[in-house]
Amino acid sequence: MKTLFSSRKKGGSEVAGTSTQAAQGKRRAVPKRPKHVPQRTCIACHQVKPKRELLRIVRTPQGHVEMDPTGKKSGRGAYLCATRSCWATALKKKRLEQELETTISEEDRAALEAYMATLPPSEAAPRAVAASSERVP
Ligand SMILES: [Zn+2]
Numbered sequence: 001m002k003t004l005f006s007s008r009k010k011g012g013s014e015v016a017g018t019s020t021q022a023a024q025g026k027r028r029a030v031p032k033r034p035k036h037v038p039q040r041t042c043i044a045c046h047q048v049k050p051k052r053e054l055l056r057i058v059r060t061p062q063g064h065v066e067m068d069p070t071g072k073k074s075g076r077g078a079y080l081c082a083t084r085s086c087w088a089t090a091l092k093k094k095r096l097e098q099e100l101e102t103t104i105s106e107e108d109r110a111a112l113e114a115y116m117a118t119l120p121p122s123e124a125a126p127r128a129v130a131a132s133s134e135r136v137p
Contacts, residue, residue: 017133036058039051040048042054042081043095043096043099044085044089044090044095045089051052051079052079054079054082055067055081055082056077056078056079057077057078057079058075059076059100060073062077064105065068065100065109066112067112076100076101077100078090078100081121082119083119083123084119085123087119091109096112108126
């Protein structure tokens with residue numbers, strides 16, 4: 001009978017010092033990537049524009065159709081340019097109703113038309129620089 005004496009040396013010469021736990025610094029640096037701008041299509045003129053340049057109209061869960069200035073209301077939304085012409089198209093040609101798959105009540109329509117009246121007629125209108133126009137006598 002043979003007695004196997006396996007005497008293994010533990011340890012020996014281990015390679016020490018490959019510590020991969022490098023400094024785990026907090027990543028604060030923002031990667032240099034062009035900002036992604038969400039884009040939406042105006043339902044009247046079908047121009048694609050940055051979301052923030054368009055006005056959102058939402059069909060609320062209660063069935064109302066109203067302006068959504070924050071863009072955060074829940075419900076089916078539609079986007080329109082901030083111009084009276086696009087709003088007129090959307091309201092008169094029922095584009096808005098088709099898009100939202102609903103019927104706009106008279107009350108809501110009145111509110112939308114009132115809002116429309118505050119908008120510039122069209123986009124071509126140059127920006128008014130009236131704020132700081134001091135007239136020299
Ligand atoms: Zn438009």
